[in-house]
Amino acid sequence: MQTNTILLASRPQGEPTEAQFQFETRELPALNSGEVLLKTRYVSVDPYMRGRMSSAKSYVAPFEVGEPIAGGVVAEVMESQEEKLPVGSIVVGSLPWQEYSVAPAKTLQQVPADQAPISYYLGLLGMTGLTAYFGLLDICDPKEGETVVVSGAAGAVGMVVGQLAKIKGARVIGTAGSDEKVAYLKELGFDEAINYKTADLPAALAAAAPNGVDCYFDNVGGPITDAVYDLLNKHARIAVCGQISMYNATEVPMGPRPEGKLLKTSTKLQGFIVSDYLSQWPAGVKQLGEWYSQGKLQFEETVTDGFEQIPAAFLGLFQGDNTGKAVVKVA
Incomplete structure (x- = not known):
């Protein structure tokens, strides 16, 4: 054949x-x-x-x-x-x-x-949903009332991250690349959504997060991440999931050096691959499936x-x- x-x-x-x-x-x-x-x-x-x-x-x-x-x-x-x-x-x-x-x-x-x-x-019920589930809940571990920022929030992982953060009682801010995607994030329950292509990003993020940022789920890297670093609260947590803004770069771009900001705020910065959690996948799929069947997760x-x-x-x-x-x- x-x-x-x-x-x-x-x-x-x-x-x-x-x-x-x-x-x-x-x-x-x-x-x-x-x-x-x-x-x-x-x-x-x-x-x-x-x-x-x-x-x-x-x-x-x-x-x-x-x-x-x-x-x-x-x-x-x-x-x-x-x-x-x-x-x-x-x-x-x-x-x-x-x-x-x-x-x-x-x-x-x-x-x-x-x-x-x-x-x-x-x-939602596969690698994408599990990436959101473990990266947010294990690394960022958002608490009720905290502020969570998600870059690439209208992407496959980002939209799940934002909804999971809302389930945990957090205030959620997402960035996306069009007004249509921003509107969709609002439909999903994001508290704030920013079009990074048209907004003054540092100012828009600062206005959306007047009490600073406790958790950042980074799918994108680049200028969006640079802007978030200026808003980190004490003991903030950052999950580095992707860096799509740099995947096609032919040389490593020089950007702000974040180490000083991480030091002053005692921020945890952790990269991860979803396969790190392979033994826990069945439990993750079960929980995601339950939230989906209960209408708590859209996709x-x-x-x-x-x-x-x-x-x-x-x-x-x-x-x-x-x-x-x-x-x-x-x-």
């Missing part, structure tokens, strides 16, 4: 382009014992994948030039050599960008098809249709095209 696949054609210098992606038809291997044939239903596109397009050492191995790009996928089992995953099962796994694939059943997680839209297992997706549109959906992440989780509906 043959399948369409998307390969990494070359490593980008600066911002990726369509030239980095190559479409190819490949032959699938026959099923061995313990393996399943999968039909891809949804593909996740995520900012962290930009790092894997580089050969630089990181927390996860880089993609290989000439080989399929891989990431989060929701798929349906079409054939099975594993009794625990019968035909028709819906699974989530790290799988290649292909319309069909063969994978060991032990590398996949079966998910219910009736608890939520199955694409949510790439978002937004930007869904692009068609396997051939996966590269365009990925590139759109760096233009701010998505509100919430960016996924591609393949089948």
Whole structure:
């Protein structure tokens, strides 16, 4: 059986382009014992994948030039050599960008098809939601009445972070890149939302946080983070989740040096990867699922249709095209 696949054609210098992606038809291997044939239903596109397009050492191995790009996928089992995953099962796994694939059943997680839209297992009930859950609740640990700032707040992780902070009784400020996204954050219950592209950011943040900032969930880095550092309260906590403003930089930009401000405020600054909490994932998914079923969590997706549109959906992440989780509906 043959399948369409998307390969990494070359490593980008600066911002990726369509030239980095190559479409190819490949032959699938026959099923061995313990393996399943999968039909891809949804593909996740995520900012962290930009790092894997580089050969630089990181927390996860880089993609290989000439080989399929891989990431989060929701798929349906079409054939099975594993009794625990019968035909028709819906699974989530790290799988290649292909319309069909063969994978060991032990590398996949079966998910219910009736608890939520199955694409949510790439978002709210998957790695995205867990990133928000552990980064905010473990590292920032917001208390009732504290002020939480979230950058990239209309993105897949940021919108969950803000809602979790509200569940914990915090006052929540989000930054986003359009008036439409700002309006959406207000719908989600954010107390304040700022369009960082049009506002005088330091002044707008200071006005939104007159009592200072206790927790900062950093998805973006750059000037937004610089402005937040000036507002930190004593014993503030910062969770560094992403730095999308610098993912395509060809050299490290020089910015303000924050160490003095962190020292004077006794601020905790901690970077993290969601896999740090792997053993706690089941408990996190259970709690997120409960809050979702209770109506305490809303979630937004930007869904692009068609396997051939996966590269365009990925590139759109760096233009701010998505509100919430960016996924591609393949089948």
